[in-house]
Amino acid sequence: MPHTILNNTYRLEQELSRSASFILWRATNVNTGHGVAVKTVLPETAERHPDFSQIFVQAAQDCARIAHPGINAIIEAGQDQGLAFAAANLVNGASLSERLRKHGALTMEETAVIAADLASALRHIHSKGYLHRNLKPENVLLWKGTLTPILTDFGILKPEFLYPEEADPDQAAAPELLSGQPYAIKSDIFALGAIAFMMLTGSHPYRAEPGQDRFASQPQRLRSFLADAPEDAEKALMRALARDPAYRFESVADFARAFCGAILPHLAGKFDPEPEAPRAARAPTPAQTGPLVPAAHRQSPPQTFDTGGLCFTHPDRRASGFCVRCGKPLCPECEILENGRPLCAACRPAGAARLRPAQAMGAAEDAMHKAGKSVLKYLHNKELRRIAATLIDIPAVMLAALPPMFL
Known part of the structure; x- marks a missing residue:
């Protein structure tokens, strides 16, 4: 499969990662010479589930409509030579997971800035009627030499299209997913809260011994790791990480406003509620009427x-x-x-x-x-x-x- 050229454009060069149903490749656009990331459906998965490839391509094409600076959006999806694929830009940087593994926990200020950027991207995804469904440190890339995060690797398939071998809850997965409940906005909020906790502490918010239920106890307190952490930041994290989705924030903006704003107050303003649409104006009285500006000259x-x-x-x-x-x-x-x-x-x-x-x-x-x-x-x-x-x-x-x- 390496050196295969898909759609006369994408030359597969190096396998980056593999899951139960997909392979992620480093590839090159042979027309431009630019590096790209290409995800392909495993042939054995396509054989076991004949409808899987078509569903994957359609979902990827839908997600390609989502454009945001903090999202590594899909640029093309299709099928060629029996392979279903989705291509995205190749980000020049390392994953948040790798950053934490090599350099340890981040400062509170660094965490707040990254969390705010991730929340901005997630809010945009949610506003378009989508969920990320695959939010974890491995899928947050940091531009080389910066702390600017880019969200990657959408879990683009809706839950009803996920087959058992692909349902692989990761370290940031919400507890309700382990019991078979459907993924929802509050599941993305839990994942963002878990990532924020891991950035600050290097530890998962729920501690468990091997073989034990991770969510049998309450989440660890942030201030048991960082005594000088703002109390409001800890409260926001504990709410986002609640085992029962009903107790979590209603939106990712609400979480970011509470958590990021508790650390860096100016970040709260990024998540102010959208202003209400202006009400229909009444006809102006003669005293209110001024010279009309031609539409061509209005700015x-x-x-x-x-x-x-x-x-x-x-x-x-x-x-x-x-x-x-x-x-x-x-x-x-x-x-x-x-x-x-x-x-x-x-x-x-x-x-x-x-x-x-x-x-x-x-x-x-x-x-x-x-x-x-x-x-x-x-x-x-x-x-x-x-x-x-x-x-x-x-x-x-x-x-x-x-x-x-x-x-």
């Missing part, structure tokens, strides 16, 4: 995009600025200049010049801009740095959030 305020400091278009690259019209984070290759203002390709007017990477100011530079202004900005590794910028380079919604002392 919506820039949006904010939660990309964890990465480029909106190229999630493997660090963002160095923002489109002044829509607010998308941009890497130097994506920036297009109009009168010195950075724009994205979608907002580019006729005649605007693209800013080449060689012209772009490095995000780590600490020099003052010739205009004499600088701002503080979170980089992809969550380090707060002072970088040169002009006020016009920053969307209004972001300027409003900066205290005056930074301008």
